[in-house]
Amino acid sequence: xxxxxxxxxxxxxxxxxxxxxxxxxxxxxxxxxxxxxxxxxxxxxxxxxxxxxxxxxxxxxxxxxxxxxxxxxxxxxxxxxxxxxxxxxxxxxxxxxxxxxxxxxxxxxxxxxxxxxxxxxxxxxxxxxxxxxxxxxxxx
Numbered sequence: 001x002x003x004x005x006x007x008x009x010x011x012x013x014x015x016x017x018x019x020x021x022x023x024x025x026x027x028x029x030x031x032x033x034x035x036x037x038x039x040x041x042x043x044x045x046x047x048x049x050x051x052x053x054x055x056x057x058x059x060x061x062x063x064x065x066x067x068x069x070x071x072x073x074x075x076x077x078x079x080x081x082x083x084x085x086x087x088x089x090x091x092x093x094x095x096x097x098x099x100x101x102x103x104x105x106x107x108x109x110x111x112x113x114x115x116x117x118x119x120x121x122x123x124x125x126x127x128x129x130x131x132x133x134x135x136x137x138x139x140x
Contacts (some may be wrong), residue, residue: 002027002034039083047076 004025012021027037054069099107124130 033087034086035083039080039087042076042080042083047080050076100126 004027004048006023006025008023012018027034027041050073054073098124
């Protein structure tokens with residue numbers, strides 16, 4: 001079993017009860033990876049607590065947006081999903097795009113034209129020959 005002890009402040013104030021200064025978490029030890037336990041803490045602890053806290057404040061949409069609450073909720077959901085994927089050991093496959101041969105030929109033609117245009121401009125520049133504006137705009 002793994003237990004996390006989290007204190008709220010920098011130091012413990014012995015004049016206040018420890019229960020108000022410390023939080024205990026059972027991190028669900030004994031699993032192969034901690035992802036399941038972390039997912040449970042986020043989805044069954046942090047997310048509902050945050051939603052309840054925000055709901056109890058009752059600021060409304062405008063106040064929530066100013067404080068960044070929608071973005072925070074989104075990030076909590078992203079963390080929850082990421083931990084779930086780690087728990088399930090989901091591999092995200094690399095995307096392989098198949099480019100239509102007609103499109104590939106068109107891209108290669110444009111690339112050749114641009115390269116030859118750049119070579120012409122560079123040669124003229126090295127020789128000190130003037131390059132007019134129309135030609136330089138064509139190959140940019």
